[in-house]
Amino acid sequence: MTSTPSGPARTEYAPFAHLTVPNAALYRQVMGTFLTAKERFAVHLRPEDVHAALPPEHRPADLDAVVKALDSLVDWGNLRADPDTSRVTAVEDFYRKRFIYQLTQAGEAAEQALSVYDEALGRRGALQAVALHDIVTQLRALLIITAEQEEGRADAAKAHLALSTLTSRFEALAENARAFMGSLQRTIDLHDVDVELFLAYKDRLIQYLERFIQDLITLGGRIALLIGELEDQGRVGVLLRLAASREAADGAPDEAESAEARAYERWVARWSGLAAWFVSADGRDSQARLLRGRALGAIPQLLAVVRQLNERRAGRSDRSADFRTLARWFAEAPDDAARHRLWRVAFGLYPARHLTVDADTLDRRTARPVAAATPWAEAEPLRISPQLRRTGSYERRGKARRVQDRSEQRRRLAEIATKQAEEITTARARLATDGTTRLSALGELDPLAFGLFLQLLGDALATWRPGMTTTVATSNDGTMEIRLTALADGTTAEIRTPGGTFRGPDHTVEITDLTRTGWIRVADSPTAEEG
Secondary structure, three states: OOOOOOOOOOOOOHHHHHHOOOOHHHHHHHHHHHHHHHHOOOOOEOHHHHHHHOOHHHOOOOHHHHHHHHHHHHHHOOEEEEEOOOOOOOHHHHHOOOEEEEEOHHHHHHHHHHHHHHHHHHOOOOOOHHHHHHHHHHHHHHHHHHHHHHOOOOOHHHHHHHHHHHHHHHHHHHHHHHHHHHHHHHHHOOOOOOHHHHHHHHHHHHHHHHHHHHHHHHHHHHHHHHHHHHHHOOOHHHHHHHHHHHHOOOOOHHHHHHHHHHHHHHHHHHHHHHHHHHOOEOOEOOHHHHHHHHHHHHHHHHHHHHHHHHHHHOOOOOHHHHHHHHHHHHHHOOOHHHHHHHHHHHHOOOOOOOOOOOHHHHHHHHHOOOOOOOOHHHOOOOOOOHHHHHHOOOOOOOOOOOOOOOHHHHHHHHHHHHHHHHHHHHHHHHHOOOOOEEHHHHOOOOHHHHHHHHHHHHHHHHOOOOOOOEEEEEOOOOOEEEEEEEOOOOOEEEEEEOOEEEEEEOEEEEEEEHHHHOOOOOOOOOOOOOO
């Protein structure tokens, strides 16, 4: 009779044993051939099939090496061996050791886990500006659905589909952003990065970051406003319950109520994650704001890395090059005594002496100066404090200082903050237009209102693209919205300020104070543009 190859007792994680043994690369390639064969609906493979399917650089010259690898994988539980009786033509062939191999369930699960690991390890991610547009679209769809619900025409299917699409796009955005920033940091640190390739694509990477930051500023504030509008009107809970009820509709009758409750909890958690990603609250910055700050900080870091690499190419000395040279000198030193001399010369870490220099010591040195070349053994000794000798510290201890009352300073800061808030409110009211007007009609602006106007104008122009005639932008704090439209008449606008006159092409403009329209919750989320 014939039996399958036997080996050591298998454990629960034995299918991963081939990763830590010699010839691990060959084992991975052999398992890869079985996965490829399964995709082609081939269940069994013979040793010669595996040998022929291996890449040339991993293919052993001898078929016996492949047979040994297959037998080892059988021992670990990755493969199963069955007697190959299809080619038996004589009694001698029946007793000869011939097997056909196929994947076991444990072996396939191990390869799937390794595929996920390899994919996560090589993933670079992306900053998805398109996902921001999709999130805006789905939030607006939810507003329409809630309006239909108030009219008694609510559709659970529409609510469930819109929420599913919204959370799917948001999760993809968040996951890709995390992966991209992780790979970006590895690029900045030059870990596993080809320097030539990095220098070749650095400009495109920086432009990519700048475009995403502009989109995040523009669309992040819009998303925060839409989330605030849904939450202000108490519509979110209704939407989440509609989605939960539809999701639990296919459950067993005796578990329908509990299934709906669990589904509702999941939807609440998803919505909370979405809101926290775009809206700051309770002194916590939103993830969108943190991402924007991290992306902004990455640009000067990338430029610093480029400058450092260019300096190395130009032959300029830098600390890392100095340490590499010093390490080579240590390796080339003939003995330990030479290495100790090199250490003392390079770092100057001589034996330390606990000395104290006070006013009396300085006075004596001034009266009787000692040349710098005088050996310590021949110079006058320095007097060491008995307290230093006894306790190791020269600090004179005493009672702690009284706690200073800073209530007056805090009151003054509160007054300044209140005054600044009032001035900003006045400036917003001054800039807000009643409908559409021309820039030239804004008239004279005080310095604070003019500064706020320049910020709004800059946000609008940052979103301007070739061929556009109209753009809409939201301020960084989400309190104002500007709609700017170009004019074809070639007129010039002039805005007078105490510091001079601002001139430029005239446009039609509509500036809306969102704090007065109720589109933003000033008390609950003072920075609700994107966090």
